[in-house]
Amino acid sequence: MTIHQDEDMVRRALADEALGYRPPHWAGPAAAIHERGARRRRVRRAFAAAVAVAAVGVALAVTSGGAQAGRVVAASAVSQASSTSARPSASASVAAVPWPAVRVVPADRDLDFGHQIWMRLTAAEACEALGPYATRAYSCNTITDGNQPQGSVSAREAADSSGTLYAPLYLGPGDAARMTVAVHGRTYRATVVTLAGHPGYATGFLWLPTGPQPPEHGSEIQITVYDAQGMVLAEAEVPGM
Amino acid sequence: MVAVTVIVGGAETREGLAEVDFDAFVAAHWQRLTRTAYLLTGDHHEAEDLVQVTLAKVYPHWARIRRLDAPNAYLHRAMVNNGFSRQRRRRARQLLMPWVPERAQPSAMAQVEQRSALLRALDELPPRQRAVVVLRYWEDLSERQVADVLGCTTGNVKSQASRGLAKLRNHQALAGYAASGSMEEQ
Numbered sequence: 511m512t513i514h515q516d517e518d519m520v521r522r523a524l525a526d527e528a529l530g531y532r533p534p535h536w537a538g539p540a541a542a543i544h545e546r547g548a549r550r551r552r553v554r555r556a557f558a559a560a561v562a563v564a565a566v567g568v569a570l571a572v573t574s575g576g577a578q579a580g581r582v583v584a585a586s587a588v589s590q591a592s593s594t595s596a597r598p599s600a601s602a603s604v605a606a607v608p609w610p611a612v613r614v615v616p617a618d619r620d621l622d623f624g625h626q627i628w629m630r631l632t633a634a635e636a637c638e639a640l641g642p643y644a645t646r647a648y649s650c651n652t653i654t655d656g657n658q659p660q661g662s663v664s665a666r667e668a669a670d671s672s673g674t675l676y677a678p679l680y681l682g683p684g685d686a687a688r689m690t691v692a693v694h695g696r697t698y699r700a701t702v703v704t705l706a707g708h709p710g711y712a713t714g715f716l717w718l719p720t721g722p723q724p725p726e727h728g729s730e731i732q733i734t735v736y737d738a739q740g741m742v743l744a745e746a747e748v749p750g751m
Numbered sequence: 752m753v754a755v756t757v758i759v760g761g762a763e764t765r766e767g768l769a770e771v772d773f774d775a776f777v778a779a780h781w782q783r784l785t786r787t788a789y790l791l792t793g794d795h796h797e798a799e800d801l802v803q804v805t806l807a808k809v810y811p812h813w814a815r816i817r818r819l820d821a822p823n824a825y826l827h828r829a830m831v832n833n834g835f836s837r838q839r840r841r842r843a844r845q846l847l848m849p850w851v852p853e854r855a856q857p858s859a860m861a862q863v864e865q866r867s868a869l870l871r872a873l874d875e876l877p878p879r880q881r882a883v884v885v886l887r888y889w890e891d892l893s894e895r896q897v898a899d900v901l902g903c904t905t906g907n908v909k910s911q912a913s914r915g916l917a918k919l920r921n922h923q924a925l926a927g928y929a930a931s932g933s934m935e936e937q
Contacts, residue, residue, distance in 0.1 A: 516916045517888060519928040523919075524790060524889040527869045531795055533785035536778045539803050543777075546803070547810025611803050613796065621796075 534614040534706035541687050541738035542612040609688050610701040617705055625717045627675055631705045636713045638677045640668040651679055653711050663689075663735050663744040673719040676700065679711065680735045684743035686712035692732035693718065773813045777806060780823065783890075784830065790885045791834050793870040801837065805830040827890070828900045831882050838878055868924035875922075876915055883908055884915040 637648035661682040700716035788798035
């Protein structure tokens, strides 16, 4: 077999494999990419501004001969940059952690999200399971039976000895891009999962390891769904497990 | 004051135009890029995330990148480098963790079963060799272009491609293609 035949064989094999995979439509992840990119741009600008302020401060300190003043200005500029970059959007209590990317997934596939979290989404139902592959048992919510009103979010929970899975389910016309779950007085960012080509619902997941006993007043779970611009699409407060 | 207002408005307009241009460019290349990432990573979730992260990194600099002779080459380089970094981080995490990540045996078996034979064959190549094979024979980039993307010499690309082909040639994943090639010759 010649080198050209080898190359041709590999070309055909790669093409078959690549073309057999159908990526989601660009419109799905576009909002998440814009949001991530805009956040990077804000951080970059804040950093540039901080550097400029620090440079001015140092220049002033040098010209006035006051090295002490220069250190103070530079330090305040750096702290300003870090606080600006850490607050990209709506919820202040969750601002320190970046928003997870929206996962656009294919229909009717077993999806492994780690921590033994499984999901299987179709146009008709959203299923989630917690446990080993062999014994996982999906719990499914129908999207189409009208039990959950449009524009609302419901909470699904599953737990094992190591932690709890929170899987919000949003139904409605909005494009869900972010979800938060407030548990025991703390707000966490869930990863949004949407089905490629089937807007109209979105689910998500948040895994919290088992911690110390929660305080009595903290048993309510608050779930909020936002679009890419940070507008609230739906929220719900439900009793925890 | 007026001058400042005009400049700010202009900058916003330029950003708006760049955004439209970015969307159009990515819409045209999205599928190809994601498929390339799929061959590089062997996992469609990982591929989509890799492309998303790469595009999010490129997006703030798009006004500059769009003026390059080959923005596509820049995108490829960014994606391949991101892929290498993610691989290194993942390997480091696995090395640093004090325990072996627990995985249910049937799950791992099922995942291996589900993976195509070709992806398993690609998994056996070192990362840079895999990138050379994918860029050269799926993206159809020239040796010079692959060298630019990977930041190495064309000689290095040639040798990596040659070794990659040698490994894949006798792999059972390509047995069907070899047989069909022989049939066509007859």
